Amino acid sequence: MSYIDIQNEVIEEYRIDLCDGSKCKDGDWSRTHAHPKLRRVCKWKQANSVQSTFTLFHEIGHIVANTGKMRRAEEEYYATLWAIWCCDKYNLTIPPKTINEYQDYIDRTKGRGVRRGGSDYDDFQLPVDHSVIPSLLGGICTIQGSVSKKTRKKSTLTNADQKILSAFGYKFDLSLLRS
Numbered sequence: 001m002s003y004i005d006i007q008n009e010v011i012e013e014y015r016i017d018l019c020d021g022s023k024c025k026d027g028d029w030s031r032t033h034a035h036p037k038l039r040r041v042c043k044w045k046q047a048n049s050v051q052s053t054f055t056l057f058h059e060i061g062h063i064v065a066n067t068g069k070m071r072r073a074e075e076e077y078y079a080t081l082w083a084i085w086c087c088d089k090y091n092l093t094i095p096p097k098t099i100n101e102y103q104d105y106i107d108r109t110k111g112r113g114v115r116r117g118g119s120d121y122d123d124f125q126l127p128v129d130h131s132v133i134p135s136l137l138g139g140i141c142t143i144q145g146s147v148s149k150k151t152r153k154k155s156t157l158t159n160a161d162q163k164i165l166s167a168f169g170y171k172f173d174l175s176l177l178r179s
C-alpha cells in the first residue's frame with residue numbers, strides 16, 4: 001500500500017470530511033486543522049510521504065482521541081499518540097525528527113497553558129515504547145460520562161471508533177453508534 005492508499009483508507013474508515021479551506025469560517029487559518037465535531041480536516045495537503053500521512057493522522061487524532069473537555073496541550077498530546085498508534089497499525093516508520101517536532105509542539109503548548117495559570121499537567125511525553133499507547137489512549141476514551149446525553153444522541157461515532165475503543169478495553173453503548 002502506498003502512503004496515499006493508506007491515507008485514503010483511514011479517511012474513509014473514520015468518515016473524515018476533507019475541506020480545502022472553503023468551508024472554514026475563519027478563513028485566516030493557514031495551517032492544517034481539524035473540526036472534531038464536524039469530523040472535518042481542513043487544508044491538509046495530500047502527498048505520498050510519511051510526513052503528509054502523519055499530519056493527517058494527527059488531525060484525525062484530534063477528532064477520534066478527544067473527550068471534548070481537554071486543554072490544548074492534552075489535545076495535542078492525545079492527537080499525536082493516536083497518530084503514532086495509527087502509523088504502527090500500518091507498520092509505517094515515523095522519522096525521529098517528526099516525533100521530536102511534535103514533542104516540542106506539545107511542550108510549547110503546555111508551557112503556554114502553564115503561563116496562563118494552568119496547573120496539574122501531566123508530563124505529556126510521547127512514549128518510546130509504543131506498546132503502552134493503547135492504555136494511554138484508553139484512559140481518555142471514556143465517552144460515557146464525559147459527554148452529555150444530548151451530545152451522545154447526536155454522536156457521530158463510527159464502527160471504526162468502536163473498534164479502536166473496544167481494542168482499548170472501553171465498554172461501549174451500541175446505541176451510540178451510527179449504523
Ligand SMILES: [Zn+2]
Pocket residue numbers: 019021023024025033034035042
Ligand atoms: Zn476549517
Ligand SMILES: [Zn+2]
Pocket residue numbers: 058062075076079
Ligand atoms: Zn494538533
